[in-house]
Amino acid sequence: MKRVFGTLLVIAIALLAALLLFVYSGVYNVAASEPHTRAVRWLLETTRNQSIIDRAEAVITPTDLNSEQRTVRGARLYASMCQLCHLAPGVEPTALHRGLNPQPPRLSAEASEHSSRYLFWTTKHGIKMTGMPAWGETHSDEELWDIVAFIKELPVMTAAQYQAAIQAPAAASHPY
Numbered sequence: 674m675k676r677v678f679g680t681l682l683v684i685a686i687a688l689l690a691a692l693l694l695f696v697y698s699g700v701y702n703v704a705a706s707e708p709h710t711r712a713v714r715w716l717l718e719t720t721r722n723q724s725i726i727d728r729a730e731a732v733i734t735p736t737d738l739n740s741e742q743r744t745v746r747g748a749r750l751y752a753s754m755c756q757l758c759h760l761a762p763g764v765e766p767t768a769l770h771r772g773l774n775p776q777p778p779r780l781s782a783e784a785s786e787h788s789s790r791y792l793f794w795t796t797k798h799g800i801k802m803t804g805m806p807a808w809g810e811t812h813s814d815e816e817l818w819d820i821v822a823f824i825k826e827l828p829v830m831t832a833a834q835y836q837a838a839i840q841a842p843a844a845a846s847h848p849y
């Protein structure tokens with residue numbers, strides 16, 4: 674028994690030493706211009722997905738999420754806060770969209786894969802070490818729900834509809 678513990682201790686110390694050597698040697702390339710290996714990408718994406726899905730369960734969706742007022746208000750907010758990274762129908766890839774790693778997904782393609790609660794939680798809290806900001810630090814929940822309402826419309830929007838939505842005059846006023 675004593676021998677087993679001794680062996681396990683030696684293995685644990687060796688693993689710790691290997692980890693410290695890896696960290697301090699600078700061997701890992703953090704360049705955003707360098708793609709992640711498949712293993713690292715799997716690790717990061719799975720950790721992110723599970724973390725968000727788990728926390729988003731506690732989010733309560735407002736009953737008027739599908740109201741036209743929300744999407745009208747959300748359009749302007751999306752254009753000023755999100756478009757630069759996440760693009761939109763008819764919008765060419767920007768320098769931020771192209772340069773970030775992980776690359777901000779085109780929400781017009783990905784939004785339908787996620788629940789409203791997932792979209793809200795991510796928008797409010799952001800994602801560490803990715804460039805996705807926590808908008809809840811500076812914006813009210815009501816504003817963020819307006820944006821979520823609009824994002825849910827994005828997948829079925831044409832470029833012309835998008836432009837009309839973000840320029841609609843009524844969007845300028847909102848009560849929060």
Ligand code: HEC
Binds near residue numbers: 751756757773775820
């Ligand atoms: C500076 C760039 C940047 C801005 C501005 C930005 N995001 Fe992001 N966002 C990102 C990046 C990068 C990711 C990808 C993170 C990852 O892959 O883990 C992301 C991920 C997301 C996701 C998760 C998508 C998915 O498929 O899991 C949502 C939802 C999202 N952003 C919403 C928004 C909203 C809404 C806004 C505006 C209020 C916004 N983002 C503004 C960079 C940005």
